[in-house]
Structure formats: C-alpha cells, structure tokens
Amino acid sequence: MNDALATDGRDIAVTVDSVSKRFRLANERRTSLKELFVRGRSSYHDFWALRDVDLQVERGTTYGLIGHNGSGKSTLLKLMAGIHRPTSGSVEHAGRVSALLELGAGFHPELSGRDNIYLNGSILGMPKKKIDEAFDRILEFAGLGDFIDSPVKVYSSGMYARLGFSIAVHLDPEILIVDEILAVGDEDFQRRCFDYLAELRSRGVTIIFVSHSLALVQTMCDRVAWLDHGRLVAEGPAIEVVDAYVRDVNKRESTRLERTHTVTPDAGLDTSNRKGTGEIEVLGLDVIAGDDGGMAVTGEELTLRVRFRAHSPVENPVFALAFYPEHGQKVAGPNSVSMDLGVLEGDGHVDYHLDRLPLQHGHWKVSIGVTDSTYTHIYDHLDRTASLTVQTGRGPAQGGDVVLPGTWRLSTVADATLEETR
Numbered sequence: 001m002n003d004a005l006a007t008d009g010r011d012i013a014v015t016v017d018s019v020s021k022r023f024r025l026a027n028e029r030r031t032s033l034k035e036l037f038v039r040g041r042s043s044y045h046d047f048w049a050l051r052d053v054d055l056q057v058e059r060g061t062t063y064g065l066i067g068h069n070g071s072g073k074s075t076l077l078k079l080m081a082g083i084h085r086p087t088s089g090s091v092e093h094a095g096r097v098s099a100l101l102e103l104g105a106g107f108h109p110e111l112s113g114r115d116n117i118y119l120n121g122s123i124l125g126m127p128k129k130k131i132d133e134a135f136d137r138i139l140e141f142a143g144l145g146d147f148i149d150s151p152v153k154v155y156s157s158g159m160y161a162r163l164g165f166s167i168a169v170h171l172d173p174e175i176l177i178v179d180e181i182l183a184v185g186d187e188d189f190q191r192r193c194f195d196y197l198a199e200l201r202s203r204g205v206t207i208i209f210v211s212h213s214l215a216l217v218q219t220m221c222d223r224v225a226w227l228d229h230g231r232l233v234a235e236g237p238a239i240e241v242v243d244a245y246v247r248d249v250n251k252r253e254s255t256r257l258e259r260t261h262t263v264t265p266d267a268g269l270d271t272s273n274r275k276g277t278g279e280i281e282v283l284g285l286d287v288i289a290g291d292d293g294g295m296a297v298t299g300e301e302l303t304l305r306v307r308f309r310a311h312s313p314v315e316n317p318v319f320a321l322a323f324y325p326e327h328g329q330k331v332a333g334p335n336s337v338s339m340d341l342g343v344l345e346g347d348g349h350v351d352y353h354l355d356r357l358p359l360q361h362g363h364w365k366v367s368i369g370v371t372d373s374t375y376t377h378i379y380d381h382l383d384r385t386a387s388l389t390v391q392t393g394r395g396p397a398q399g400g401d402v403v404l405p406g407t408w409r410l411s412t413v414a415d416a417t418l419e420e421t422r
C-alpha cells in the first residue's frame with residue numbers, strides 16, 4: 001500500500017502496470033493409476049489470461065470491467081484484490097481493499113455467519129472493536145434472521161451473497177472490489193446493494209466491479225476497461241467504451257447471423273405450428289433494418305416484411321403480428337385492420353414499419369396471422385414461429401422488455417415560486 005499521485009497530479013487508488021498473468025493448464029487427465037505408470041506425469045501448457053494490461057483507477061471513482069466470457073475480467077479483479085500475483089508487471093493500491101469475489105470465498109464453512117463476520121473482519125485487518133461497532137449494521141443488511149447462528153455451509157447462494165456483500169461494504173473499505181456475485185441475490189437485495197454502492201460512492205470509496213449488465217456499467221461507472229482475450233482493447237469514459245463494445249458485439253453477431261441466413265433463406269420461420277384455411281399463405285418474414293449490419297436494433301428504424309401468396313382472390317384481409325419475449329407473454333400485437341388492402345391475389349408482401357423499434361435487446365418470437373376483417377376466419381396463422389434477434393441500441397439503458405417513448409419533466413416548489421415572482 002502506498003500513496004499514489006500520478007505524474008499529472010491525479011490521485012490514483014489502484015495502478016495496474018504492464019500486468020500479465022499466466023496459468024499452467026494440464027494437457028490431459030490421467031484417469032487411472034495404470035495410466036499414470038504407463039504414460040508418466042501429465043504435461044502442461046501455458047495459458048495467458050492477461051497480457052500487458054495497463055490501467056489506473058482514480059480515487060473515488062467507480063470503475064467497470066467488461067468483455068466476453070473468459071476475457072480475463074475476474075482474473076484482473078483478483079490481481080487487483082491481491083488474491084493472485086501477476087506473472088509479470090505490478091499492481092499497487094493506495095487504500096484498504098475489501099473484495100467480494102467468488103461466492104463464499106473467505107468464509108469458513110463450519111463456522112456460523114456470526115463467527116465468519118469476525119473472521120472476515122480480522123482478515124481485512126479490522127480491530128475487534130471496529131467489527132463490534134459494525135456488527136449490527138452487517139446483520140441488519142444481510143437480513144439472515146436466525147440463520148446467522150447456523151454454519152455457513154447450510155446457506156443458499158443468495159444467503160452467501162447477502163452476508164458477503166454486507167461484510168465487504170460495512171467494514172469501512174477504501175477500495176471495494178466486486179465481481180458479478182450480486183447477480184445471485186433476489187431483486188430486492190440487488191436493489192439495496194446498488195443503493196448501498198451509490199452511497200459508498202458518494203462517500204468517496206473507490207469501487208471496481210465486473211458485470212455483464214452493460215446497462216448497469218453505463219449507469220454506475222465513471223470509467224470502463226474493455227478486455228478481449230486478456231488484452232485491454234479500450235479504456236475510457238463508461239458511455240464511450242460501452243458503446244464501442246456494443247457496436248463490436250453487434251457487428252460480430254451480424255456476421256454470424258448473415259452466415260445463417262445464407263444457408264437457409266427462411267431460417268427464421270418454422271412452419272410446424274400453423275393453422276388456417278390457406279387461401280392466403282404466409283411465405284416468410286424478412287427483417288429490413290436501417291443500420292449497416294441489417295440487424296434489428298432497439299430504438300432504430302425497422303421494417304418487418306410479411307411475404308404472402310394468395311392462392312385465390314381474398315377481399316380486404318387483415319395482417320397481424322404479435323411479439324413475445326423468448327420466455328414470456330405477448331407484449332404487442334399490431335394489425336392492419338385500419339387499412340383497406342383491397343383484393344389480394346398472387347404473390348406480394350405487406351410491410352410493418354417502425355421508426356423506432358421499442359423492443360429491448362434479446363431473442364423475440366413473432367407470430368404472424370392473416371384473417372378476414374372480423375378476425376373470425378383465419379387464412380393462415382403461424383404461432384411464435386419466426387425469430388427476431390434485437391440488439392442493444394445506443395439510447396440510455398432501460399429495464400424491461402420494451403422501451404416506452406415517454407419523456408420526463410421536473411417541477412419543483414422553487415420553480416413554482418420563480419414563476420410566480422416573474
């Protein structure tokens with residue numbers, strides 16, 4: 001631990017200097033004693049989880065690490081927390097570090113929650129008096145009731161997370177390092193954790209965390225580091241780095257999906273779940289997007305084209321779409337009833353256009369229906385058989401399945417007074 005003022009005068013809490021981390025992995029397993037004798041000891045190969053990573057976390061800021069699975073985020077957190085040592089390079093802290101990494105790490109399974117609070121406190125270098133002072137607050141926040149006197153080995157993963165978080169944040173950290181662990185708690189607990197993190201942040205605690213929730217990273221972090229295969233791809237203000245990461249992920253996904261589409265042009269349409277009399281037959285659903293990659297993106301322009309074949313003349317049919325989250329209830333069901341389509345015969349298509357797609361990122365199921373104008377006669381109906389992948393948009397992150405197009409307006413008593421005196 002040392003005081004760290006950068007050459008430009010910034011007050012630095014954690015410095016990661018040219019850090020690389022190598023793990024040694026066994027090439028194969030020897031499953032029996034005989035194999036061990038016959039083939040000798042296992043051979044190993046080196047795996048570099050991090051390569052030449054340089055970054056500085058300024059005191060009092062909230063810092064996020066993002067990147068694909070296995071990109072090295074947790075390894076970097078562990079190096080920052082002093083749990084791993086770098087193979088080369090150095091990590092320096094200026095402040096007391098408290099880390100919440102793997103579930104249950106730092107807990108003794110046979111000891112009660114109560115005893116583990118004292119054990120963890122002393123590992124963090126807290127005098128017993130300080131732990132006594134924080135004890136009731138830790139207990140209250142963890143909300144474990146009578147379980148606090150049971151050995152932690154009987155705890156659920158959510159209970160581990162509650163106790164771990166409560167200890168880590170109440171023992172007066174100067175630098176708090178948190179891995180994705182909070183994801184295991186229930187929604188109420190997560191909300192309290194984030195409120196608490198915001199409070200620590202306002203008190204000037206440096207917070208470093210890993211999350212796959214880009215919305216959370218963008219909301220909470222000042223700066224972000226993006227790792228890819230152990231290398232630092234970008235480091236900078238949260239909004240910019242997350243935006244660049246999202247664009248990269250979207251580009252990769254577009255390439256992947258384009259490949260799928262080339263193999264089977266109607267890949268998105270499974271016709272097994274179909275009913276109707278067949279005078280009009282739905283041939284396919286095309287996604288026509290405004291962006292470069294041709295992908296559906298939240299908040300951006302999108303046209304869904306229903307291609308059809310009318311086997312005999314049909315007067316004024318109604319086309320309908322319904323949108324379902326992958327494992328959820330219908331969220332919208334637009335139809336063309338307000339439009340007179342005339343008599344349809346032969347092949348054609350109907351476009352449903354959105355200036356700003358309100359569906360949030362994820363995999364959606366789309367139903368396509370064609371009925372008469374009273375909806376009683378079904379010509380064709382494909383129930384949740386088309387797939388639509390929506391990518392994260394550039395707008396501010398919002399929870400839930402859809403983006404509502406509302407606006408916010410603030411009025412305060414002070415404003416009202418101001419108005420009156422004008």
Ligand SMILES: Nc1ncnc2c1ncn2[C@@H]1O[C@H](COP(=O)(O)OP(=O)(O)OP(=O)(O)O)[C@@H](O)[C@H]1O
Nearest residue numbers: 023024025049067068069070071072073074075076
């Ligand atoms: N103790 C270890 N021994 C061997 N390899 C390891 C060890 N810890 C991590 N690795 C490897 O290092 C790479 C980076 O792992 P790490 O857990 O840091 O990634 P991550 O970005 O946190 O991934 P995720 O988003 O999936 O949690 C992975 O390939 C992982 O298998």
